[in-house]
Each structure stands twice: as C-alpha cells, then as structure tokens.
Amino acid sequence: MLRFIARRVLMAVPTLFIMAVSVFALIRFIPGDPAALMLGDMADPAGLSDLRERLGLNHSLPVQFAIWFGNIFQGDLGHSITSSQPVLPLILDRFWISAKIVLIAVLFATLVAVPAGMIAAWRQNSLLDLVLVGAATILLSVPTFWLGLLLLILFGLKLEWLPIVGYVSFSEDPLAALLYIVMPIATLFLHEMGVLIRMSRASTLEVLRLDYITHARAKGLSEGAVLMRHAFKNAFGPTWTLIGLVLGNLLGGIAVVETVFTIPGLGRLLVDSIFARDYPVIQGCLLFIAFVYVVVNIVVDLLYPVFDPRVTAE
C-alpha cells in the first residue's frame, strides 16, 4: 500500500515540474524587463534594482529559475502589484470560497447523478432511460454562465426568492451566506449532473454486458442482488475517476460562475489579475490551481482501491 502511494506521488513530480517551468516561461515570453513587469508602472529605480537582485536577473535563465523555484518551495510566490499583499495568503483566502462552492456542488451531483445513471443503464432504452439521458445531454450543453443567469432571472428577479448577487461569509451571517451561495451551487450542480449521469450510465452498461453478470443471473441470483453486489459496485470506478477531473476542470472554469454571481473566488482573482496585468498573482493562481488539480487526482487515484478492491492486488 505504501509503495502504491509513493509511486503515485512520485509520478506527479515531473508533471508539477514541467508546469512550474511553463508558468516561469510565461512571464519571460513577455517583452521587457521582468522586474518592471512584477512591480508595475509605479516602480521606483531603487525597488527595481532590489527586485532584479532578488530575482537574479543578471544571472542565466536556469539560475533565475532555480531562485524562483526555491522561493515557491518556501511558500513565497511574490507580492501582488495592485495590492502589494503577499500572493499566497491572497490566493488561499479566495480559494476557500471557490472550493466550498465546487465541493458542495460536486458532492450533491454525485449523490444524485450516480444512482440516476445506474438506473438509466439498468432500464436501457426505456422511456425513463431516454428522459434521463436526454436531460443529461441538455444539462451538459447549457454553459454554466448562462444557466446561472437563467436561475438569477427566475429566482432572483421574477420570484424574488433569493438575493441576486454578492457574497457573505459563513462566519458573518450563516443564514445570509446560505442564501447567497445557493444559486452558484445549484448552477454547478445541474451542469455536473449532466456530465456524471452520462458517465455513470455508460460504465454501468459496460459492466452489465460482462460474463460474470450473465453468470450471476444464471446461477439464480435475484435481479436486486445481481445489480447491487455485482454490477453497481464495479461500475462506480470510472465515474469516481471522472469526479477528480470534474473537480479540477471546475476550478479552471469557475471564473464564469463567480462573474455571474459576483463572488470573490479564485477564478475571479485570476481573471481580475489578468486585466490588471498583475503577473505575480497570475503566476501564483496558475501554479496553485495546477497544484490542486494534481493533488485532487492523486487523492482520487489513492482512494480508487476503496471502491474497486481489484486494483489493490496489482
């Protein structure tokens, strides 16, 4: 088990390293002095030469990279140009907001979509299957930013049940926080349902075709036992892997939902810093999201044997 964990974690090292190189290279592609880019238009000459010294700009590129990489290891991602706050705490603050929304949405979507997809597969080609697959395909096709806007028009403007835009943290006012966060969560929930229902249905269909299902039926097991003990258990694996990818993609794509509902999350931070040309924050966000994406997928892989014991043997 320990070797399995160690191998999986080691596999992520080259990926993370190449990502770090790419993010480092990104800034060096921009014409001009990186130190001037990092400090913005208002920099004074003393600050510039100081930063040039710290970034090692008069050394070769590999040395510059080594210095930068070393700083990252110590959690130093630089300072924001616009707010001069250190980048890492800024990112962490915003990350919790986004992570909360994404995790709750994906959790509920999984709880509803996985059984729904399995039932659709069990009753393949029935009316129920058609309705579920149709609904899933439609949900999949509606972009989150429009779905959010529609919910906002319906529940915020027409029915006036929910506040339209904004964000309140749970520590300030739990009830208000809940009201503000419901629509963004519902938006992601509905969208991810589309993705997960289709995946869960497809992997269940694949399992239902296998010989051991026929065998289980032939030896006289009840339909319920066949499904619960043999089909559904083995069909969950691929969906579980997909959940890891979904979580990562949501972190990349959550900026649009945060824009619709004006939520100060990580996606919004990245987009705002692109507008402001706040390069330290852009680099930090990209690195951080990539890192979270890799970590989430490692965790998903490590938990895989829990759902599919056949994998541990290997």
Next chain:
Amino acid sequence: MRFAAPNAILGGLIIGVLGVCALFGALWTPFDPLKINFAARLQPPGPVYWLGTDEFGRDVLSRLMTAAATSVWISLLTVTAAVSAGTVIGMLTGYLRGWTDRILMAFNDALLAFPGILLALGLLAVMGANKYGIILALGLAYTPSVARVVRGTVLSLREKEYVDASRVMGNSEAYTMARHILPNCIAPLTVLATSMFGWVLLAESALSFLGLGVPPPAPTWGNMLASSRSFITQAVWLGIFPGLCISLTLLGINLLGDALRDKLDPRMRGV
C-alpha cells in the same frame, strides 16, 4: 441499410441551421450589427426587430448572426490548428519513438494534466485578448489531446504487417506514414475534432463572457451575454437569446458527437 440514428439527425439538423446562419451572418444581416440607434434602445422582440434591440439600439438578431459567423470561424480555425499540430507531433513521436518521443510526451502529458481553459487563460495573459490571441491560446491548449490520440493510433499500427511490407518494398518512411498510417488516424480524429469544436466554442464564449475574448463592439454570444447583465431587469431577452444560441449549438455538437462515436468506435458505444 440502416437509417441514421435519431441523435445524428437532430444533431445534424441543429448544426446545419447554425452553419446556414453563420454563412448568412457573414454575408448579410437584416440590420447593421454595429449601427447605434438610440431611438430604438432596448426594444422588446416585435415585428421590426424580431429578437429586440440592445442598450445601443442595435438589432439582436443581426448581432447573433454575425456572432455565429465569428464563433464558427474561430472554432474552425482553432480545431484545424490543433488537429494539424497535434497530428504532426503524434505521428513523429509515435513513429520515431526514442528520446524525441519521451521528452515531447512528458511535456505533452504535463500540458494534458492542465485544464484547457486554464492554459488558455495563462496564454491570453501574455498575448492579450483578441481574435488571434484566442485562436493561438485555445489551439495550443487543445493540441496535446490530439497528439496523444494520434500517437496511440500510430503505436498500434506501426507493427502491422502491411506497414512492414511497405518498408520492405523500399518506400520511404514519409511515404509509408502518409499512405498507410495517416488514413487510419482519420476515424478517431473525426470523433475528437467534433467534440473539440464544441469545447472550443464553449471556451471562446466563456472567455468572451469574461471580457478576455473578441473585444466589443464586435458581437460574440459570450460578450452579448456579459453586457446583458447590466440591463437584465429591463430587457430579459438580451440575456436569453445569446445563451440559447450557445446551448443549442453545443447540444447539436454533443448529439452529433455521440452518434459519430457510436458509428466509428464501437468500444465507446453508449458513453
């Protein structure tokens, strides 16, 4: 002979209508999509302006048609770029193997492990938001998945007898690749390119919605939705029609993609 699957018919129909609208939108629109007319500000849908007007009195239908042309054009160029670049990389790495393969694929896989839209955001931060920036950014973001698919196909084909036969006959490596390996990549590439068209169109709309896409006043479905947010209380239609266009297009592509996959890749049937 079997009839086409219902999802192929519906998907094909939707994409056909989109294609006609895009072509039409590039050549002729009922009104000038950029002409500002304050006298006709925020008109609801009616007999003159079928889908209403926006905050500058511009005709929404005309803008949607022009936007369709822009989006289809950007998506086509991006998919073409990604498929061409990815095919070259995939063929080279799969056929030559060795160190070229290892280094390129390590890089490729690292990029694949990055959500596409995030990669595009990073590249746009450097290149600036405009039509060609988007094509380049999204093209680069989606190249790795093409390279992976092509490399896989090439790896499974290069040991086949007919590839050996071609070599033994004295054909050059380039000829063997073009004549015997490339044609076999077309089926998986068609499936991938179809879904990719949808991803790119969605990504382009999302970037435009964020203000990082095609800059206004040029209309795109994404930036029309973004500007509708300020007028949503007075003019709901501004927030409805562009989103409907994006959703219908993606629905058409998803249906068509499912049908294509069923037909070309029986292993993935029903996914």
